[in-house]
Structures are given as structure tokens and as C-alpha cells.
Amino acid sequence: MTDAARRIGDLREQLRLHNYRYHVLDDPIIADGEYDALFRELQALEAARPELADPASPTQRVGAEPTPQFAEVVHPRPMLSLGNAFNEGELAAWRNRAAGLLERDDFDLVCEPKIDGLAIALTYEAGRLAQAATRGDGSRGEDVTLNVRTIKSVPLALQSPEGAPPRMEVRGEVYFPRDAFRRLNEEREANGEPPFANPRNAAAGSLRQLDPRVTAGRSLAIWVYQLGWAEGAETPPTHYETLEWLRELGFRVNLQEIERFASLEGAAAYCEKWERERDAKNYQTDGVVVKIDRLDYQRHLGFVGREPRWAVARKFPAEQAVTRLTAIGVNVGRTGALNPYAMLDPVQVSGVTVRQATLHNEDDIRRKDVRVGDYVIVERAGEVIPQVVGPVLERRTGDETPFEMPSVCPSCGSPVARDEGAAAHRCVNAACPAQRYERVRHFASRAAMDIEGLGEKLVAQLLGAAIIRDLPDLYDLTKERLAGLERMGEKSAANLAAAIAASKSRSVPAILSGLGVLHVGAETADLLARRFGNVRRLMDAGQEELEAVPGVGPIVAAAIAAHFANAGNRDIVDRLAQAGVEAIDAEPPADAGGTGDLPQSFTGKRFVVTGRMEGFTRSQAEAFIKERGGQVSGSVSKKTNFVVAGEEAGSKRDDAERLGVPIISEEQLTAFAESGEAPDVPIAGALL
Ligand SMILES: [Zn+2]
Known part of the structure; x- marks a missing residue:
């Protein structure tokens, strides 16, 4: 073995261990910076020695190309559903039935929080992740391996491959951590995109992305809760010990919260405690799963239909x-x-x-x-x-x-x-105090100018006391003036003054986002920044010039032009420039004026465009799709992924309905381009 090969093997082993300490044990032993340095060293070595590539290397989580569709997976053992118990009485009844069948009363129960996510089966061969499949209908699911590989708490290779069975399947719940979900929705709202309804839907949507890079950006996590099956190795005799063993193998198991009880009373108290404390956790739960611990007892009890007799879901009341x-x-x-x-x-x-x-x-x-x-x-x-x-x-x-x-x-x-045709009513007075509050709050938010320490309460306080009237006044706030505010310490005042000063060097897209121009989300802001290089040029561009930017349709162009036609809005930009917000009049970079690389949101997708649109001509819509990697065809077939239908769409719309092809609107098309997220169009049999 060469030195390079040895070093690569060594680095992979080290990074795997650090991932395990971080994601599974929640007990990292090195700083993030050190981890990054090891990671980069491995990347560089692997790039120089492509013959040593290994799909289980910690560097290989993302990077796969989008797939045209998910393949079907038949589960070797069906993924079960659980019977429900809605109160303590029903839980006791479940246990009594089991006791009757077992003809004994002295068995342990294992209680675990029931994560409200998506059930996933992970198959490992020779200690490496071979396949990840959704539950589907329990018998057949979808192959989502490429997406699941991007989830950092899913091990690509096990901790001790020697000790692992040659083939095994574990089951777990993929979920969206609450904090990551909140951040995602903050960004989406700041970009003018609709927020996800709840973490579960967001996790489902993220897992069913055809492009794994989208999933990789979503910070999903997993809790593994069960061994599905194992071949060629001895496995522990109880469920609880199996969970401990799985954790040693490198799986993220929620052992801090999972408890074993000798009595029904203990289990019932656990359920009550969880119902009270569930909102404090960083994951959503919809109940507690109670299982009989000994696996030989489980086998003895067996199933009724699809439901095991040895487990029950003690469900929390409906929300x-x-x-x-x-x-x-x-x-x-x-x-x-x-x-x-x-x-x-x-x-x-x-x-x-x-x-x-x-x-x-x-x-x-x-x-x-x-x-x-x-x-x-x-x-x-x-x-x-x-x-x-x-x-x-x-x-x-x-x-x-x-x-x-x-x-x-x-x-x-x-x-x-x-607005004509829109659902919302609008106050059109730019000096409206309520709008001013929302504007300042949005301007300071993470998705825009990112001024740390300038939260909602402080914004209300500053506006309420007339210390600021609008965005540019923020830059007149000195450390001394801030320190004079009620409930503001010296240190916080200094930090906030520094954060405000630092925001002067934010990029063009951050400023555009901060100004709150209608219809300008993150992607559009990037396109505009690349084309115009600074805010001033954009502000002086007419509707026609704006429309000429690929990806900017007439509606968006009109909204931008209207925003900057307003004298009050122009004044705000002028005053921000005087205050020293640099990117307003910055020298445009040499490459400004090009179209740049558009995100290829539509790669692998076939579209048919029909009917009259508001923001596009037919050929503009087709160009919009092609520039983002999509294909456009003239007639609807089973291979069509989406029919984009405008007003008076005729026979193509009918064809789509007949063939069960999703029909989406112009707005859904642009939202899809922006988010990379396929619109959620209900089609019978096509959903999770
Ligand atoms: Zn008003």
C-alpha cells in the first residue's frame, strides 16, 4: 500500500469516528475547524487518486446526479403499522391481551417517543449502506438511497464492519429537526415563497426530491428504532439490547429518551410525561410506542393482519x-x-x-x-x-x-x-407605521441584511420612540444612543452598533431582499445582481431592460420598475447609499451583464406548455424551462412530468387529466424554478 492510500484509509476512519461522536453520541472530540481540515485533506487526496474512490467515503454524501424517477423497492419483510391506544385504559387492555396470550405477567415494556416523520428502511451489506427505501404501502416503497445518503446522521459505513452482520436492515424515522425547519421557513418567507405547513410535510417533500442536492440542503436527521432483519450473525435477545447494539454499530438511536419498565404503571407515567414535555424537544412526536422487550415473546405473540400484537402506539390527543x-x-x-x-x-x-x-x-x-x-x-x-x-x-x-x-x-x-386578480388587500401608503415596522424587521433579518441583535422587540421600541423612522435611520444609531435605550446594556449596545456597521458591506442580493421588492426572491435577486452589478443600475433600468434578463418575466419586471418608480422608495436607497451601504453604488464586477449559471431545477423533467400565460409568451416559457435544464415537448404523453397550463388550455389539458400527468400553473412553475422543489400536485397513487 502506498503512503497516499494509507493516509486516505486513515482519514476516512478518523472522519467516520468523528461523525459518530458528533451525530450519534452528541459528544464531539474535535473542533469543527479541525474536522474541516481533515475533510479537505481527504478530498484533495481522493481527487489526486481517483482509482481509490469509495462510495462509502465521508466525502461522498452528495454529488450524485438527479434521477428521472424513484425505483420501486419490495420490502423483504413488510413494514408494519401499529395499533393505537388513545388513553391509559386502552394501553392496559393491550397489555392484558398480551399477558393472556403469553400466560404470564412478568415481562418488560420498552417505551420510546414516536417520531412524526417518515419511516425508512436502510439495508447494509458488508457494513455499508446499500439501499434506503420509503415505507410506501408497507410492502413496496421507493428507492431514495441517493437522498438518504445526504443525511449526515445516516452512517454510510458502520463503526465496526467486522462485528456487523453481512446483511442487515434497520428501520428508522427521518424527520426535520424543529430548529432547522424554522430556519428553512424563515428563508422561504423572506424569499416570498410559501412556508411549509409542518416539519413532517417538509421532510416528506425533501426526501422525495429527484435532485439529491436539494435534499442535502435540508438538514434532515434520523432516529433508528428497530432492527428489520439480519443475516449471518447472532443478534441480542431483547429489543432494548438490540437498540444498544445498533448504537454501537454507528446508528443514531434515541437511547437518552428510550426507557424500559417492569410495570404498566411505569410505562403509563412515561407516556404522560412525554405528552407534557413533547413541545420542548427538537423533533415532533405524535405519541409513544410501547413494545414488549423480549424478542422470543414478540415472536410468540405475532400479528393480527399488519399490526403486531407486541407493540402499540399510545397516541397523543389530536391537535x-x-x-x-x-x-x-x-x-x-x-x-x-x-x-x-x-x-x-x-x-x-x-x-x-x-x-x-x-x-x-x-x-x-x-x-x-x-x-x-x-x-x-x-x-x-x-x-x-x-x-x-x-x-x-x-x-x-x-x-x-x-x-x-x-x-x-x-x-x-x-x-x-x-390587486387585480390577487387575493390580498393592500395598504398602498409607503409611510404606513405597520408597514414600516415589518420593513425594518425584515431588513434586519437573517435572509436580508442579517443584523444580529436587532430583533422584533427592539425594532418596535426604536420605531415607537421615534428614534428611527425608516431603514436608513438605522445607520445613524451610535453605540452611545443605543446604550441610552431602556433595557440595553453597554455590551449589547456595542455589539449591535458593530453588527449594524458590518451590514453596510452586504451583497446586492441581500440589499434587494432587504428592500422587500414584491416578487423578488433569492434566485431573482441573484440574477439581477449578476446582470446589473449594483443596486443603482438596477434601480435606473426600465421595465424593458429588466424583462430582458433571462428568468425575469413581465410581472416581476413590472413589480421592480414600479417599486423604483416610487419617489419614497428611491429616497430610501439614496439615503442607504449616503449612510455607506456599499453595494448600492459599487463598481460592478467585470462579469456583470452576463446571464450567469441558472440553477438547473428542471433537470430530467419533461414539460408541455399550453394556454395563455400572464407573465410569459409561450416561447418565453419554453426558454425559461430549457435554461433550467428541462425538456419541452409539443404533446402530452405518459413520459410528461408536468403540463403547465394557462388560460384557455384546451386538449392538452384534457390529455394530462386522462393520463394522470400533474397540471401546474405559471406561478407553480416559477416557484419550482426558484425553490428547486416540485409542486405538490395530488395525483392518485403518486404520493407517499
Ligand atoms: Zn397603512
């Missing part, structure tokens, strides 16, 4: 409640959109007191026919703000009043406008 809607309030967003929300009689929804819930917009209120005074069903789905599902019609008395959107802005009293 819905009924309460009275006492009033409908209206918030004003940063672009002036009026957002109605429900004020409720306080009600407990899965352990949290809910007083307000979103109602989206006027059309939604009409569609659901929600009236003031109604009893309504309120739902809390994971991290999302609670929403009103609909009224309880049986409890109507006739005294309820339908909602009227106010004709003037609740914050500033200016008349409200409604």
Missing part, C-alpha cells in the same frame, strides 16, 4: 380544539398586505394555549364561511401558527356576523386597494 371566535383582527404586512386573523376564547391545543389563529385572506374566510361569533375548529400543525379549519355549523345561533374587510388601513387609515 385540534373547538372554541369561540370573538373577533377578526387585521394585521398589515411589510408590503402592505392586510392579513386577517381570528381572535379566540383561549383554548388548549395539545398543551399550548391558543388565543389567535390565522385566517389567510378574505377569500379564504368566505370559502370557509367563518363568521364572528362562530364556534370554530382550531388546528395546530407542528411549528406553524394555529389556523382556523372552519366553523361548527351545528352551534350557530343566527347572531353571527360575516366579516367585512376594512376599506381603510387599520394602522394608518389610508384607503385599501385590491
Whole structure:
């Protein structure tokens, strides 16, 4: 073996160990910087010695090319579903049945949090990850190996391959950690993209991406909860010991939380404790799984249909409640959109007191026919703000009043406008205090100018005391003035002043995002930055010049032009420039004016475009798709992935419906380009 080969093997072993310490044991023994240095050294050596490539190397998580579709996987042993117990009585009944069949009463129970994610089967051959499959219908799932490889807590190779069975399958739940989910939604909202409804949907969507690079950007994680099967090796006699063994092999097992009990009382107390504490964890749970520990007892008990007799899901109560809607309030967003929300009689929804819930917009209120005074069903789905599902019609008395959107802005009293064809009402007064608050808050956010320490409360305080009136005033805040504020220490004031100063050197896309131009998300901001090089040139560009930027359609171009046609908005940019925000008048880089590399969101996808669009001509839409790696054909077939249908779409739309091809709108197409995320169009049999 050469020195290089030895060093490569050594580095792979070290990095694997550090991954294990970090992701499985949560106990790293080196600093991130040291890890990065080892990682880069390995990358460089591997690049120089391609003949030593190994798919199980820690460097090989991402990089696979997008696949056209997921292959079907037949599970060698079906993935089961669990029976439910909704209260302690049902849990006791389950245990009693098992005791009767076992003809004994002295068996241990293992309790584990039931993660609300997606069940995955991981197959390892010779200690290496060979396949990852979704649960599907329990018998057949989809091969999502390339995507699962990007999840850092899934080992590509096991800790001690010698001790591992030659072939084995483990099962686990892939989920979106709450903190990562919140960050993702913050970014999406800042980019003008709709937030994901809850971590579970987001995890499902991320796992079913045809491009693994999208999945890699999503920070998914796994908890392994069971051995599926193992060939050619002795395995432990109980479930709990099996979990310990799996953890030694390198799997991330939630042993900090999993407990074994000799009595039903212990298990029941565990369930109660979890129901109380579930919101404090960084993962979503929808219950506790209780299993009989000894595997020989499990075999003896067997199954009823698809459900094992040796395990049960003690489910938490549904996250819905009924309460009275006492009033409908209206918030004003940063672009002036009026957002109605429900004020409720306080009600407990899965352990949290809910007083307000979103109602989206006027059309939604009409569609659901929600009236003031109604009893309504309120739902809390994971991290999302609670929403009103609909009224309880049986409890109507006739005294309820339908909602009227106010004709003037609740914050500033200016008349409200409604955009043609759009759902939202808007306050068009740029000086509106509510909009100002949202604008400053957004400007300072991580997705824009990233001013650390300038949070919601402080923004409200600064505006409320008229210390600032709008964005540029932020740059007049000195350390001394900040230190004079209530509840502000010297140190925080100094840090904040430094953070504000540092934000002057943010990039063009960060500034564009911070200015809150309608329809300008991250991708569009990048395209514009590349084309114009600084904010000033962009601001002075006319609609025609903007439309000439590939990827910018007439609607977006019009929105940008309208934004910068407004004298107040131009004034803000001028004052930011005077305050020293550099990228406004920066010398454009030499390569500005090119189109740059567009993200290839549509690689491997076939589209058919039909009907009349608002923002594109037919040929512009086709160019838009091709520039992003997609194919366009003239007629719909089974191979078509999406039909983009505008107004008056005729026979092609019918063909798509007949063949079960997803039909998407112009907006869904642009959102797809922007996020890389295929739109969620329900097609029978095509979903998880
Ligand atoms: Zn207003």
C-alpha cells in the first residue's frame, strides 16, 4: 500500500469516528475547524487518486446526479403499522391481551417517543449502506438511497464492519429537526415563497426530491428504532439490547429518551410525561410506542393482519380544539398586505394555549364561511401558527356576523386597494407605521441584511420612540444612543452598533431582499445582481431592460420598475447609499451583464406548455424551462412530468387529466424554478 492510500484509509476512519461522536453520541472530540481540515485533506487526496474512490467515503454524501424517477423497492419483510391506544385504559387492555396470550405477567415494556416523520428502511451489506427505501404501502416503497445518503446522521459505513452482520436492515424515522425547519421557513418567507405547513410535510417533500442536492440542503436527521432483519450473525435477545447494539454499530438511536419498565404503571407515567414535555424537544412526536422487550415473546405473540400484537402506539390527543371566535383582527404586512386573523376564547391545543389563529385572506374566510361569533375548529400543525379549519355549523345561533374587510388601513387609515386578480388587500401608503415596522424587521433579518441583535422587540421600541423612522435611520444609531435605550446594556449596545456597521458591506442580493421588492426572491435577486452589478443600475433600468434578463418575466419586471418608480422608495436607497451601504453604488464586477449559471431545477423533467400565460409568451416559457435544464415537448404523453397550463388550455389539458400527468400553473412553475422543489400536485397513487 502506498503512503497516499494509507493516509486516505486513515482519514476516512478518523472522519467516520468523528461523525459518530458528533451525530450519534452528541459528544464531539474535535473542533469543527479541525474536522474541516481533515475533510479537505481527504478530498484533495481522493481527487489526486481517483482509482481509490469509495462510495462509502465521508466525502461522498452528495454529488450524485438527479434521477428521472424513484425505483420501486419490495420490502423483504413488510413494514408494519401499529395499533393505537388513545388513553391509559386502552394501553392496559393491550397489555392484558398480551399477558393472556403469553400466560404470564412478568415481562418488560420498552417505551420510546414516536417520531412524526417518515419511516425508512436502510439495508447494509458488508457494513455499508446499500439501499434506503420509503415505507410506501408497507410492502413496496421507493428507492431514495441517493437522498438518504445526504443525511449526515445516516452512517454510510458502520463503526465496526467486522462485528456487523453481512446483511442487515434497520428501520428508522427521518424527520426535520424543529430548529432547522424554522430556519428553512424563515428563508422561504423572506424569499416570498410559501412556508411549509409542518416539519413532517417538509421532510416528506425533501426526501422525495429527484435532485439529491436539494435534499442535502435540508438538514434532515434520523432516529433508528428497530432492527428489520439480519443475516449471518447472532443478534441480542431483547429489543432494548438490540437498540444498544445498533448504537454501537454507528446508528443514531434515541437511547437518552428510550426507557424500559417492569410495570404498566411505569410505562403509563412515561407516556404522560412525554405528552407534557413533547413541545420542548427538537423533533415532533405524535405519541409513544410501547413494545414488549423480549424478542422470543414478540415472536410468540405475532400479528393480527399488519399490526403486531407486541407493540402499540399510545397516541397523543389530536391537535385540534373547538372554541369561540370573538373577533377578526387585521394585521398589515411589510408590503402592505392586510392579513386577517381570528381572535379566540383561549383554548388548549395539545398543551399550548391558543388565543389567535390565522385566517389567510378574505377569500379564504368566505370559502370557509367563518363568521364572528362562530364556534370554530382550531388546528395546530407542528411549528406553524394555529389556523382556523372552519366553523361548527351545528352551534350557530343566527347572531353571527360575516366579516367585512376594512376599506381603510387599520394602522394608518389610508384607503385599501385590491390587486387585480390577487387575493390580498393592500395598504398602498409607503409611510404606513405597520408597514414600516415589518420593513425594518425584515431588513434586519437573517435572509436580508442579517443584523444580529436587532430583533422584533427592539425594532418596535426604536420605531415607537421615534428614534428611527425608516431603514436608513438605522445607520445613524451610535453605540452611545443605543446604550441610552431602556433595557440595553453597554455590551449589547456595542455589539449591535458593530453588527449594524458590518451590514453596510452586504451583497446586492441581500440589499434587494432587504428592500422587500414584491416578487423578488433569492434566485431573482441573484440574477439581477449578476446582470446589473449594483443596486443603482438596477434601480435606473426600465421595465424593458429588466424583462430582458433571462428568468425575469413581465410581472416581476413590472413589480421592480414600479417599486423604483416610487419617489419614497428611491429616497430610501439614496439615503442607504449616503449612510455607506456599499453595494448600492459599487463598481460592478467585470462579469456583470452576463446571464450567469441558472440553477438547473428542471433537470430530467419533461414539460408541455399550453394556454395563455400572464407573465410569459409561450416561447418565453419554453426558454425559461430549457435554461433550467428541462425538456419541452409539443404533446402530452405518459413520459410528461408536468403540463403547465394557462388560460384557455384546451386538449392538452384534457390529455394530462386522462393520463394522470400533474397540471401546474405559471406561478407553480416559477416557484419550482426558484425553490428547486416540485409542486405538490395530488395525483392518485403518486404520493407517499
Ligand atoms: Zn397603512
